[in-house]
Amino acid sequence: MRILLFTGKGGVGKTTLAAATAVRLAGRGRETLVVSTDPAHSLADAFGTKLTGAPALVDARLHAAHVDTRGLVDSAWDELRAQLRAVLAGAGVDELDAEELTVVPGLDELLALTEVARLARTGQWDTVVVDCGPTAETLRLLALPDAIATYLRRAFPARSVRGMVSGMGRQGWIDAVGRLATHLTELRDLLADPKVTGVRLVLTPERLVVAESKRTLAALALRDIRVDGMIANRLVPKAGMRRGPAATWLRTRRAEQDTVLAELRASTPTELRVVEHRAAEPVGLEALASLADELYGRSDPLGASTSRPPSLLQIRPEGTGYVLRVAIPLTEQSDVDLARVGDDLAITVDGMRRLVPLPAVLRRYVVADASVDGDGLVLQFAGATS
Known part of the structure; x- marks a missing residue:
């Protein structure tokens, strides 16, 4: 089972490329789920169909869904909610109901990540492709398990509960903290395992976007999370032998983009693929399949190396x-x-x-x-x- 996380600066086309990758994987015979954790939820627009929180069949071997974090708080995550309540109660915070839990900072992202892990572990799909939110939101998402687990270990060590009063008893509270910390550690280990999880960083060939992408590479490496591929989207086509103002603009713009991409390739060993800007927006299965052909050619979208990167x-x-x-x-x-x-x-x-x-x-x-x-x-x- 593999998990591919697509992220990038807002507006670079990560949703479309995640959908195209899922179409290619399903077309090659893999049972594939593509799921969006992006609050904007534009995955349905890419397929030209309606999607909900429940995986729906959109093509042979291909399912798609949106993660509804608010619905998860209300229904699907009783155990995690109970752990959160127990930890907060043990810390002296009054018990929260499901509605109040929706405003706990970071809970939406935590539930989205938990839902992705749950779907991946059902065994129904060979690959889960995740359309993540923009880069900043993704970095917060991927940092949460490690950050919260570390906080729990530091803020609530077993010895600190001596004399504390909790309705569930001291040992029950310790157990609740331990279960929540274990849950978060398992999420973090899943993300950091290059044999399971890979990150595809989508960018456009512009200096500001590339600069942010380089910062993202460093931030993810700091979390021991592997970026196994980058995709430069919307490369303007070559002008060829054409003449005139439009052809001059194309040559100038393409030369700028080629320079930026050459500098990016020289600064990182991470594989970089390119996709040219299309006149028509790729919407629907046929257009997405055509985009995947340009992106991957004859190669396998999962073909990137799964060797473990150097230890942090x-x-x-x-x-x-x-x-x-x-x-x-x-x-x-x-x-x-x-x-x-x-x-x-x-x-x-x-x-x-x-x-x-x-x-x-x-x-x-x-x-x-x-x-x-x-x-x-x-x-x-x-x-x-x-």
């Missing part, structure tokens, strides 16, 4: 200290900040922050120097602390 943290001894490499693709424009938080290293890249547990051998050392090379951050640890 790589450590080696050096002199009387150690060198820690953090494998994140950075650019000259990347804004990086480091801070020590107890036994964790807080890494912030372009506004995206993650607490990374330090290897045990480094916890008695301090960061003496930091630099950047082609493979990421290089941190020098020296001077064991008392």
Whole structure:
């Protein structure tokens, strides 16, 4: 079973390309589900049909659905709701009803991700293609399991509940926190497994969009989530031997786009495919199949490597200290900040922050120097602390 997550800056065409990929996979005999977690829900427009939260057959071996997070809060996730209620009650927050839970920050994204994982684990489909929201929403979505699980471990360790009063009892509350943390950790592991989950980053060949895409590559690497392919959409066609103002505009624009894509290819080993801008919007199965032919040719959409990328943290001894490499693709424009938080290293890249547990051998050392090379951050640890 494979999960493909399509994301990109709003308006770059990720929904259409996710739908086209699903059509190609189904056409090659794979049972395929394409599902939208984007609040805009334009997947139905791509197929030219109505969709609901229940997977519906839109073609042979191809189902499609929208994730209705509000409906999930009201009906489908009793167990998760109970865990949330128990954790909040144990923390001294009055019990919330289903309607109030809809305003808990991040709950919509968490439920959307949980629903995708549930659908994938039913065994009904060989591949689940996910039309995610725009990049910023996707990064929040993919960061949630790790962030909330870490918060639970830190805010509610077992020893902290001594003397706390809970209607379900101290042990029941501990169990509820543990179940919720386990659920979130399992979600996070599913996303980080390159044999299961891949991210396809959709962009248009413009400098601002490419710059955001590079930041997204770094932010996802910080989460140990693999981007196994990029798609440059809406490449203007070549003018050929044509003359006139329109042909001159096409040549100029195409030359600019080719330059941007050449710079992108030189900055990352991630596979990059291109799709030319079409005169007619690709809507419906036939148009999507034609788009998939241009995008993939004879190749398999799942053909990208599933080898595990380098470990986020790589450590080696050096002199009387150690060198820690953090494998994140950075650019000259990347804004990086480091801070020590107890036994964790807080890494912030372009506004995206993650607490990374330090290897045990480094916890008695301090960061003496930091630099950047082609493979990421290089941190020098020296001077064991008392």
